[in-house]
Amino acid sequence: xxxxxxxxxxxxxxxxxxxxxxxxxxxxxxxxxxxxxxxxxxxxxxxxxxxxxxxxxxxxxxxxxxxxxxxxxxxxxxxxxxxxxxxxxxxxxxxxxxxxxxxxxxxxxxxxxxxxxxxxxxxxxxxxxxxxxxxxxxxxxxxxxxxxxxxxxxxxxxxxxxxxxxxxxxxxxxxxxxxxxxxxxxxxxxxxxxxxxxxxxxxxxxxxxxxxxxxxxxxxxxxxxxxxxxxxxxxxxxxxxxxxxxxxxxxxxxxxxxxxxxxxxxxxxxxxxxxxxxxxxxxxxxxxxxxxxxxxxxxxxxxxxxxxxxxxxxxxxxxxxxxxxxxxxxxxxxxxxxxxxxxxxxxxxxxxxxxxxxxxxxxxxxxxxxxx
Numbered sequence: 001x002x003x004x005x006x007x008x009x010x011x012x013x014x015x016x017x018x019x020x021x022x023x024x025x026x027x028x029x030x031x032x033x034x035x036x037x038x039x040x041x042x043x044x045x046x047x048x049x050x051x052x053x054x055x056x057x058x059x060x061x062x063x064x065x066x067x068x069x070x071x072x073x074x075x076x077x078x079x080x081x082x083x084x085x086x087x088x089x090x091x092x093x094x095x096x097x098x099x100x101x102x103x104x105x106x107x108x109x110x111x112x113x114x115x116x117x118x119x120x121x122x123x124x125x126x127x128x129x130x131x132x133x134x135x136x137x138x139x140x141x142x143x144x145x146x147x148x149x150x151x152x153x154x155x156x157x158x159x160x161x162x163x164x165x166x167x168x169x170x171x172x173x174x175x176x177x178x179x180x181x182x183x184x185x186x187x188x189x190x191x192x193x194x195x196x197x198x199x200x201x202x203x204x205x206x207x208x209x210x211x212x213x214x215x216x217x218x219x220x221x222x223x224x225x226x227x228x229x230x231x232x233x234x235x236x237x238x239x240x241x242x243x244x245x246x247x248x249x250x251x252x253x254x255x256x257x258x259x260x261x262x263x264x265x266x267x268x269x270x271x272x273x274x275x276x277x278x279x280x281x282x283x284x285x286x287x288x289x290x291x292x293x294x295x296x297x298x299x300x301x302x303x304x305x306x307x308x309x310x311x312x313x314x315x316x317x318x319x320x321x322x323x324x325x326x327x328x329x330x331x332x333x334x335x336x337x338x339x340x341x342x343x344x345x346x347x348x349x350x351x352x353x354x355x356x357x358x359x360x361x362x363x364x365x366x367x368x369x370x371x372x
Contacts, residue, residue: 078097079098102134204256205258206256206305208253262314264316
């Protein structure tokens with residue numbers, strides 16, 4: 001009997017301990033709220049309860065939520081996100097317009113689902129974009145009448161803000177540990193690229209984006225993510241304006257005589273996978289045409305980049321977001337072929353974080369970067 005009483009007493013003690021731990025965890029979680037955070041637009045946002053549903057307006061936000069292991073929270077997204085290979089598991093989520101034309105009525109339907117009960121567990125993630133109709137201020141104002149929706153402006157594409165933004169999102173989604181792990185990996189890869197390029201001669205680089213003929217070519221100024229990445233990779237941008245995306249004409253480019261020309265492009269591969277395949281005649285033909293367009297422009301043969309065969313097509317997707325670790329290392333190798341870096345290993349690690357399988361025989365720079 002005494003033995004039985006002893007066992008019962010022990011069981012009650014253990015039960016009390018586990019209940020205390022459970023209550024402590026719940027109280028600890030609840031004590032976070034209201035959680036007040038400052039987004040990248042400098043807006044203070046008070047989140048009163050744990051986020052249970054997320055709506056992403058751009059691929060950078062979708063990537064950030066996914067890499068934190070929280071893609072199951074995504075209930076709505078901009079239509080174009082579904083086209084990306086890495087987000088194919090989100091194809092059945094509700095579309096809320098596009099990243100430039102947001103359907104606010106649809107967001108309201110997704111958040112409230114016909115219910116009259118107001119809930120504050122929804123979060124919309126969008127770009128900061130000051131003064132633009134798809135920027136956080138405009139999005140927040142348009143959603144103000146719906147109620148129950150938190151809005152954060154987080155870019156996830158500017159290298160100098162990435163760590164802060166990821167850790168902030170980790171806190172908001174209860175994924176602090178995951179955010180720390182991802183950023184430790186990211187920062188290590190960035191440091192490796194910067195160290196490898198440090199002290200080497202810095203070539204002059206022209207980075208070209210979209211264009212409307214030779215009279216209106218978009219390039220990247222100091223406030224752009226691409227320019228910041230180029231700086232870390234050991235190159236000097238010939239565009240020195242602070243403006244993020246200034247327009248220039250081809251004559252200006254010729255006058256700058258860059259050592260390297262990089263054309264960033266969103267060209268999709270024939271098989272729909274990230275990057276391009278050299279075994280695909282369709283991919284190779286499309287890349288050759290884009291490169292030849294630059295090589296045959298008026299005065300091109302007078303530019304050092306053309307004379308020395310240093311004109312490249314670079315996959316734009318790899319220069320933004322968290323896979324820019326691999327993008328940065330590719331840029332550093334492109335500018336300094338002699339350095340020892342393994343960008344494909346960095347990209348494989350990124351895919352692991354994203355829950356994706358590693359893709360073999362893919363290129364993200366054309367022509368291929370020479371092996372060290």
